[in-house]
Amino acid sequence: MIKLFSSFILIIAAAFSACAGDPVHSAPGDIKLPAGFKAIVVADKLGNARHIVVNSNGDVYVKLERLKDGKGIIRLRDTNGDGVADEKFGFGNFGGTGIAIKNGYLYASSDDQVYRYKFNDKNEIENPDKPEIIITGLVNKRQHSSKSIALDNNGFIYVNIGAPSNACQETDRTAGSKGQMPCPILETAGGIWQFRADKLNQSYAEGVRYATGLRNVVGLDWNTSVNELFVMQHGRDQLSQLYPDNYSNEQNAEVPAEEFFIVKKGMDFGWPYCYYDPIQKKKLLAPEYGGDGKTEGLCGTKEKPLYAFPAHWAPNALLFYTGNQFAAKYKNGAFIAFHGSWNRAPLEQAGFNVVFLPMKEGKPSGDYEIFADDFVGGKENLSPSKSKHRPCGLAMGTDGSMYISDDQGGTVWKIIYTGEK
């Protein structure tokens, strides 16, 4: 009787979770996805697979943060249409994060330069050993050094230049050290720079500081439905560690938000002077600049987020879904790959997942939902190095499939929809 009762409970629970539309496993050991979606492992153990892009012929290009076997870009080719890569080809002698395809070129970034490779008429890289240098001499001081890229339809390329700092203190990440006023880092970093996509050897003098006050952006995408740039900012770290009198560890685990922005020319998002408190729903003055967790100060005039995501989850990729394979609700909405937190410690880590934010006309039209989950590969989540996978890149295939990359296990998944629409 007890057995019968418990199986009944199990069935009810299963039915309920299916109805609620929560992600489920399509096979044991897989990542979790909503019902009707399936994940195919395109390749694994690739190394630190950062951003990815899919060419019109279905080839997947993966940018590696560190060279593997001397190569920094891996091309994955599926020759029999089962989604799994049968051919791997490595090239490029630089590690980095950014990768994109536009107007017959593959663009890829190291931590201080942006290169491009020309495709020939057979969709092969014409000269894999001799890329052109498009942008050079960008700030690379190790911290927040990855240069993510996005291209618009008017011949421009946008490059994130992350601030090599947490909050522009005189001495970085040091208790008691004041914030520099004005912050000199903002002259060459802490923002998005715009360059020509087809001009060689550009540096700061040829570029435009398109927007400022962004601490570090890894995920960014050009939204073709409204023709604007959108970014996900990595919010500041260590409020409770540096200012234990004003912030508890529990507060630090929830503040500040990871902010989602539309980026227009000339905008200022407030770093390092301000951060966004998602509980008070306000931009507040940073403690390095005299803030106490309540004071707004000069932050009232800074751009506010379109949407505030949980603190410290580390958004590493942003993709606007323009395909037709997934259900209509996904069209022009935002997928965001979260790398997963470290700054929630000593509290449990969180946010190793891919979320979906519905959007209409360039504005969020509802709350986010977790789309892909279970990258950690276990229940306990005490430290990011123990996670099996860490989502880092997103791309869409021409057939409307979505690809997810992982810079911990080196896996690339192809996500397809097999259910009813």
Added chain:
Amino acid sequence: MKIFAASALLICGAYFIQAFMPAQQQYDVKAAMARGKKVYDKICIVCHQPDGSGVPRMNPPLIKTKVTLGPKPKLVQILVKGFNEEVEINGEYYSNPMPAQPQLTNQEIADVLTYVRRSFGNKASYVTLAEVKAIRAKLK
């Protein structure tokens, strides 16, 4: 005379024990580990994580690395002066700076280094107050 001999023996004996007793027994490792954990949980835990595993390519791990298990002067120097250089640690590079912790007392430094060198699977020698004092004096 008898009393004198007995006390001489006692004094000698006490001296003998003090001189030849291994330092290990004088140093209360357990107490140092407990004090060291308190320092670690307050200052180090966020970047280096509760299990000392760090954050991939950002904050270095403390588990069986050549730095953690290596010479004590370097460890004291990293704590007191901070560290922000591109170095390879067990085959990987790490991007974030290690902030200096000059506010720590010699005792706290000895305790936290002892904790790190004997936790997370590490089995290196402990660090004494006298060692930290001597190393730190040379740093200034």
